[in-house]
Amino acid sequence: MDGWFTLIVIGLAFGYGESNLNVVEFGAIGDGQTDDSEIFLEAWSTLCEGGGNSSTLLIPAGKSFLLKPLTFKGPCNSTAMAIQIEGNIVAPKNFSNGTGCESGRWLNFLKVKGLTIKGKGQINGSGRVWWNRTATHQFNNNSLYFERCDNLQLDGFTSIDSPKMHITVDNSTNISISNLHLNAPENSPNTDGIDISDSSQVNIQNTFIGTGDDCIAIKKGSSYINITHVACGPGHGISIGSLGKGVNDTVEEVHVRNCSFNGSTNGARIKTFKGGSGYARAITFEHITLSMTKFPIIIDQEYNSSMYDANKTATAVKVSDVTFRNFRGTSATLEAIKLVCSDVECINIVIDNVNITSAVAGKNVTSSCKNARGIANATVPPVSCLIDN
Numbered sequence: 001m002d003g004w005f006t007l008i009v010i011g012l013a014f015g016y017g018e019s020n021l022n023v024v025e026f027g028a029i030g031d032g033q034t035d036d037s038e039i040f041l042e043a044w045s046t047l048c049e050g051g052g053n054s055s056t057l058l059i060p061a062g063k064s065f066l067l068k069p070l071t072f073k074g075p076c077n078s079t080a081m082a083i084q085i086e087g088n089i090v091a092p093k094n095f096s097n098g099t100g101c102e103s104g105r106w107l108n109f110l111k112v113k114g115l116t117i118k119g120k121g122q123i124n125g126s127g128r129v130w131w132n133r134t135a136t137h138q139f140n141n142n143s144l145y146f147e148r149c150d151n152l153q154l155d156g157f158t159s160i161d162s163p164k165m166h167i168t169v170d171n172s173t174n175i176s177i178s179n180l181h182l183n184a185p186e187n188s189p190n191t192d193g194i195d196i197s198d199s200s201q202v203n204i205q206n207t208f209i210g211t212g213d214d215c216i217a218i219k220k221g222s223s224y225i226n227i228t229h230v231a232c233g234p235g236h237g238i239s240i241g242s243l244g245k246g247v248n249d250t251v252e253e254v255h256v257r258n259c260s261f262n263g264s265t266n267g268a269r270i271k272t273f274k275g276g277s278g279y280a281r282a283i284t285f286e287h288i289t290l291s292m293t294k295f296p297i298i299i300d301q302e303y304n305s306s307m308y309d310a311n312k313t314a315t316a317v318k319v320s321d322v323t324f325r326n327f328r329g330t331s332a333t334l335e336a337i338k339l340v341c342s343d344v345e346c347i348n349i350v351i352d353n354v355n356i357t358s359a360v361a362g363k364n365v366t367s368s369c370k371n372a373r374g375i376a377n378a379t380v381p382p383v384s385c386l387i388d389n
């Protein structure tokens with residue numbers, strides 16, 4: 001009895017039952033040079049099969065793990081697993097055909113439910129070797145990709161220099177994203193911070209995003225998205241869209257609150273292609289702080305002029321019930337509010353208590369509309385171009 005008792009006490013004292021799986025104990029080197037991909041997949045299998053008596057996989061601090069494009073595949077036995085990332089994960093600088101880059105996904109999570117990725121570590125996509133390489137960037141990888149990953153939580157870590165989008169969440173529900181730091185240079189192509197598609201019940205908060213494309217893009221099939229306390233800039237703003245490439249592209253119930261745009265190209269944006277179908281509705285942007293934002297409030301239903309087709313006017317993604325409330329700060333261009341709707345018209349656009357001034361002293365900013373219905377209240381610049389609902 002004594003022996004067992006001692007063992008149990010020691011076990012508890014060292015948190016044995018709770019001890020983490022550790023990639024180093026699986027044999028990962030973490031010198032930034034050795035390819036640790038196989039070891040990570042082995043550690044993932046153990047975590048996923050629930051055979052290690054621990055639901056947490058630790059990626060320890062002070063090391064840098066080189067991983068080529070990998071898929072962490074579910075379904076897993078457990079629906080409550082965590083990856084604790086305290087060290088660095090780096091992508092190879094010599095991605096090439098045959099190393100998996102054709103998938104377009106570097107760290108790909110597929111059909112994993114109830115996963116948490118947390119910690120203070122850094123994920124470095126080595127995007128610098130990609131951004132200038134091809135004209136189309138079609139082989140550039142997204143750093144973190146989550147497809148069919150319900151009940152996902154991402155918290156605390158940093159992602160830098162993604163070859164393409166930093167984080168993509170696709171076809172998933174019940175997602176919490178908080179305290180992340182996503183960063184790539186202003187001139188890096190398509191390096192969106194967070195892209196959401198075909199997903200619902202998403203909460204993004206307390207996150208810094210400075211990048212070369214959309215800070216956040218809410219794409220087709222998404223609904224019930226809250227975005228609060230996100231600081232965006234540089235970047236192309238928080239965007240709904242692009243929508244309208246597919247049939248029946250829909251987005252609804254997106255609520256963006258207490259966010260700031262610092263030196264970004266856009267602030268609150270809805271972008272749709274000509275001739276699409278579907279809708280973007282029940283969208284609010286409120287309590288927004290602007291600093292030198294180029295287009296603080298913009299609806300653009302003629303997005304991407306290179307795809308402009310003058311004949312595509314019969315249909316459009318329908319934009320309705322969109323509110324912009326309590327915006328304060330400065331615009332870097334004189335076109336602070338720009339509502340360019342299709343012939344189908346935007347309905348019930350509310351612009352309320354907005355005060356946007358020019359970043360250039362002595363200049364007045366303006367508003368413009370095309371086919372936009374709604375009301376403006378207590379707004380600088382005045383938006384007299386809205387048609388009554």
Ligand SMILES: *[C@@H]1O[C@H](CO)[C@@H](O)[C@H](O)[C@H]1NC(C)=O
Pocket residue numbers: 033034035092094096099
């Ligand atoms: C890429 O670089 C790594 C580390 O320097 C090396 O182990 C690997 O063989 C290289 N791969 C290719 C395809 O060149």
Ligand SMILES: *[C@@H]1O[C@H](CO)[C@@H](O)[C@H](O)[C@H]1NC(C)=O
Pocket residue numbers: 049050051077
């Ligand atoms: C994981 O699930 C499989 C299939 O349901 C089962 O055979 C296996 O025993 C489970 N493993 C553990 C460690 O529970």
Ligand SMILES: *[C@@H]1O[C@H](CO)[C@@H](O)[C@H](O)[C@H]1NC(C)=O
Pocket residue numbers: 051052053
């Ligand atoms: C997990 O726990 C079970 C029961 O306590 C034990 O038999 C097994 O050896 C443990 N497995 C590992 C990998 O620690």
Ligand SMILES: *[C@@H]1O[C@H](CO)[C@@H](O)[C@H](O)[C@H]1NC(C)=O
Pocket residue numbers: 097
């Ligand atoms: C990589 O593969 C793609 C498509 O398979 C091909 O178009 C491209 O030329 C290849 N690039 C190199 C560097 O081999």
Ligand SMILES: *[C@@H]1O[C@H](CO)[C@@H](O)[C@H](O)[C@H]1NC(C)=O
Pocket residue numbers: 148171198221
């Ligand atoms: C989403 O995943 C489900 C399976 O869970 C699949 O049936 C469906 O086609 C996927 N939807 C999209 C838009 O990819």
Ligand SMILES: *[C@@H]1O[C@H](CO)[C@@H](O)[C@H](O)[C@H]1NC(C)=O
Pocket residue numbers: 128131132185187188189
């Ligand atoms: C691409 O290369 C050009 C010229 O060398 C450089 O000025 C630019 O900053 C590079 N772009 C990125 C995103 O690294």
Ligand SMILES: *[C@@H]1O[C@H](CO)[C@@H](O)[C@H](O)[C@H]1NC(C)=O
Pocket residue numbers: 201202203224225226255
């Ligand atoms: C979004 O915010 C609303 C209002 O605060 C809340 O009722 C809802 O549950 C939130 N949704 C998510 C997915 O966090």
Ligand SMILES: *[C@@H]1O[C@H](CO)[C@@H](O)[C@H](O)[C@H]1NC(C)=O
Pocket residue numbers: 248250
């Ligand atoms: C478009 O998609 C929405 C949301 O998924 C769905 O409710 C609606 O029935 C679809 N409409 C058409 C015409 O397919």
Ligand SMILES: *[C@@H]1O[C@H](CO)[C@@H](O)[C@H](O)[C@H]1NC(C)=O
Pocket residue numbers: 309310311
């Ligand atoms: C637009 O429609 C006209 C008349 O039907 C046709 O001649 C023209 O080719 C069309 N343009 C495009 C870009 O499809």
Ligand SMILES: *[C@@H]1O[C@H](CO)[C@@H](O)[C@H](O)[C@H]1NC(C)=O
Pocket residue numbers: 355356357380
């Ligand atoms: C708008 O903001 C400017 C700069 O802060 C301020 O001077 C001006 O009084 C405000 N206008 C209104 C109507 O609140």
Ligand SMILES: *[C@@H]1O[C@H](CO)[C@@H](O)[C@H](O)[C@H]1NC(C)=O
Pocket residue numbers: 362363364
């Ligand atoms: C800016 O607008 C104010 C108020 O409408 C007006 O008094 C002022 O002359 C305008 N300034 C310029 C440079 O147009």
Ligand SMILES: *[C@@H]1O[C@H](CO)[C@@H](O)[C@H](O)[C@H]1NC(C)=O
Pocket residue numbers: 352353377378
């Ligand atoms: C218009 O703004 C004023 C001043 O903030 C506010 O008291 C009023 O409720 C607003 N009216 C509408 C219809 O939103």
